[in-house]
Amino acid sequence: MAEYTMVAALNAALRDAMAKDPRTLVFGEDVGELGGVYRVTEGLQREFGSERVFNTPIAEAGIAGICVGLSLAGWRPVAEMQFDGFSYPALDQIVSHIAKYRNRTRGRTSMPIVIRIPSFGGIRGKEHHGESPETYYAHTAGLKVVVPSGALDAYRLLSLAIADPDPVIFLEPKSRYWAKEQGELAVDGPRMGRAWVRREGEACTLVTYGAMVTRCLEAAEVLARERVSCRVLDLRSLVPLDLDTLAESVRKTGRVVVVHEAPRTLGMGAEIAARIMEEAFDYLEAPVLRVTGYDVPYPPAALEQRYLPSVERITSAVRRVVSY
């Protein structure tokens, strides 16, 4: 059976998309000969030429802004922001234009743009290299926001994102870039916008995404030894949020813990907890708890494991809701 890192799977998704649709373009800082700082675009420029795969100046607003013009000219831009923390200069273009353009033009234009952003922490990175920017985008109407948790689904989600007619913010969990997964690359399977039950369980649902899926699976393993069986729900897509699967999980387990790296205040956990109240309050057996990053700037390498949700913090939260 084949084995892929997330980097290799993303690279394959880009390659396949470019081969399939000659209007697909890949650009960003260092994405050419170098193949991007994480090598996600490695070999693409050689294969597809420097017109379709090109380096840009260090200009994140410019990178996002040219996506708009290229879309109007009938191209499908797949842009790379080098790092989460460097994507903020592009926010104005993303929020004011990419997200709104279709609406502003009464549906006469569309923005089939993918903006890939290596995101989240856990790699002992320097400052500005461990950000969780998902809420900024999820709070902006007009965007879709996707976060893969493993290699095979990263291939699927990126392929679907590139084919999607709406703009997609594609957040890649850096700490999972080099994790290997066995299987075949395929687009078939859960669509964009559907959550994925990664582990079945009855006592509690762990709702999470990105790198925290792996951590939640580890926590579920620990809890299983205590005869506490956890369902692990990998959201995959933060916009749209799969409310049906979320509600189904609540009906099934009655207890929910939301886990994410981003700071707690107004993080996805707040939205998920509120949606659960709206969709499935009657099935709740305990309050929804959140295990998240803290409301501080992302810490230096020496402290990041203290900041990130740990197996211990997750298991402790589950024990609380189960014994409620």
Place this chain on the structure above:
Amino acid sequence: MVIHEDPYDVAPVRLVAPDGTAVGDTDVGLKPDELRDLLRLMILSRRLDRECMALQRQGELTVYPPFEGQEAAQVGSAFALEPDDFVFPSFRELAAAIVRGVDVVEYLQYHRGTWHGGPYDPIASRFAPICVPVATQIVHAVGWAMGAKLDRLPVCSLAYFGDGATSEGDFHEAANMAAVFGAPAILFCQNNGWAISVPLREQAAGPIHTRAEGYGMPGVLVDGNDVLAVYSVTRAAAERARAGEGPTLIEALTYRMGPHSTADDATKYRSADEVKGWRERDPIDRYLKHLLASGAADESFVADCEDEAKEWVADVRAGITSLGPPPADELFGFAYVEPPESLERDRRSSTEASDG
């Protein structure tokens, strides 16, 4: 005190002096009917602009940004483009929209408050949505030009922006990227001297057009109230772009005779003398004198233009004032091609709530 002279030591490209006399080669390659059409379009634009001010005062439009004084800068530049070229306006380019054949009633829906930036068809009219976030549209123009270059199309884009926009980072990123990628784009700055209440000297310590050299593209300074000069330099920039020679930065010196918008009181920050000085450089008076003197147009042509403008503006007024709100369902209609299910639920519950 000379307060309305050119702000820089270097003289702008000028073909017709403010008194209408030719001071350069006025044979810019336009046929007599085209020369007359420039005048006609400027007259139509001014009449509509004034009507929009009236419509705003009467409560028929929300805040409106007048462009009186900038007719030559907009009409001359837009007239230099071909139908397949693409214009990326800011929010004061109604005259350019008229030249491009944009449906004016649809355009004014924006100022009517019935829809956002692009209520007209931006693809069919090759005129991007009205763009308020300052300078952001310049980057779009560069992206579009990059796409056209990839398609090897003999076209160019033109981005309109003001002097204030050149302080924004997006201006820099757009100019730099345009030059690096050799994008067939024209960066057209209407330097009207004021960014709301802030004069150019508080906005920038050096000229705008000379920045082009630092980016590696030509920079042109033109008298923005001289429609033939504007046409001529824009045409040259478009030909350069189409020939694969990359972008051009044009700085057109002009002046907005009115306020920044109807929400602004320009008398608070600039003198009546300054405004008077620019009235003497009025782009329409100047060109009218020139055309009459050269024999390309006569008084009856001008009278016809005024009649046409009167009738047209009345039609636009009727079109605007009869515009009701869009169907409420459109609130949800356009945000996504494939909207999230939760949004569809909101749409249904919103409809039920209002129906019931």
